[in-house]
Amino acid sequence: MTHLIDAQLAILARTGEQDPHLVGCHHCQQRLAAWQTVASATRLADTQFIGPLTVPPFASLLGDALSAPGAAVPVVPPVEVVGPGLRASWRLVGALVLRQLRLAPRMLLPFTVLGFLGAILLALTTAQLSMADRYFPAVVVLVIFVGTLTVCGGRADPRLELLFSTPISPSVVFTCRLLLVLCVDVALALIASLVVSQVGGILDLLDVVTGWLGQALLASAIGVVCTVWRSRLLGGFLGGIVWLLGTASTVPHGVLTRQLASVFSYVWATTPWTLGVAAGLLVLAARGMGIPRLNPVLA
Numbered sequence: 001m002t003h004l005i006d007a008q009l010a011i012l013a014r015t016g017e018q019d020p021h022l023v024g025c026h027h028c029q030q031r032l033a034a035w036q037t038v039a040s041a042t043r044l045a046d047t048q049f050i051g052p053l054t055v056p057p058f059a060s061l062l063g064d065a066l067s068a069p070g071a072a073v074p075v076v077p078p079v080e081v082v083g084p085g086l087r088a089s090w091r092l093v094g095a096l097v098l099r100q101l102r103l104a105p106r107m108l109l110p111f112t113v114l115g116f117l118g119a120i121l122l123a124l125t126t127a128q129l130s131m132a133d134r135y136f137p138a139v140v141v142l143v144i145f146v147g148t149l150t151v152c153g154g155r156a157d158p159r160l161e162l163l164f165s166t167p168i169s170p171s172v173v174f175t176c177r178l179l180l181v182l183c184v185d186v187a188l189a190l191i192a193s194l195v196v197s198q199v200g201g202i203l204d205l206l207d208v209v210t211g212w213l214g215q216a217l218l219a220s221a222i223g224v225v226c227t228v229w230r231s232r233l234l235g236g237f238l239g240g241i242v243w244l245l246g247t248a249s250t251v252p253h254g255v256l257t258r259q260l261a262s263v264f265s266y267v268w269a270t271t272p273w274t275l276g277v278a279a280g281l282l283v284l285a286a287r288g289m290g291i292p293r294l295n296p297v298l299a
Helices: 006-015 026-050 058-065 084-105 108-125 129-150 171-198 205-228 232-249 257-265 272-288
Strands: none
Touching: 006 026, 084 171, 108 171, 129 171, 129 205, 129 232, 171 205, 171 272, 205 232, 205 272, 257 272
């Protein structure tokens, strides 16, 4: 037989209602009698020791502030706060970056390393130079884009209301987190590019790096700013479109390559224009972190 839980018995003891289960259950009747004894003792203690609760009017709480409308309000002198020195500031930044490293998803670093290893193997095992020159940047851009999108939005969003009361703003937290992930991804991508250019011996290091750097930063920036603006789903969708168009436009003898080669050569290439747009979008995303998100989004 399933007995009533304590919460149900407490409600019955407080309201005096009857439950059909109590008719044939002696165990629940004894428990209900105990709850009724507790309720009676609580009401008796409340009456004898506390008494009726009276809330004072709001005007009485203000005192004489309302009786003298023309009275001058006393000016409280500001308290001078000494800012931290350079050494303390760097320690704070280092601690903040390390904390972001601990808060990153555990599978992010293994996924990133395996992704770059897959890009290296794909480039070294591809017989055609033209295809190896396109497979490697496509995988590198995808790995960097997924890494930056993982630490944005969802449960990793620092724009919760409570975090705005801390001395470090969510914009600073977000900037440190994003720069940490980008620096680690770009460093690993540079190592992978060096391995491909040196071991393979068929691709120049500068050509390999410029093949993925601009497109990776642009796709990541679009995905991040859309995630901050709306949701991770929208950021992943638009950033994935950027990656897909950039990859498809560089396929030899492809439709996009023949029709829009001149346009895509400027959009997806590593140029000051591409890097500037990506930097501007990342700054815009960091500024968007200054607006509290009162409804936490878990997607």
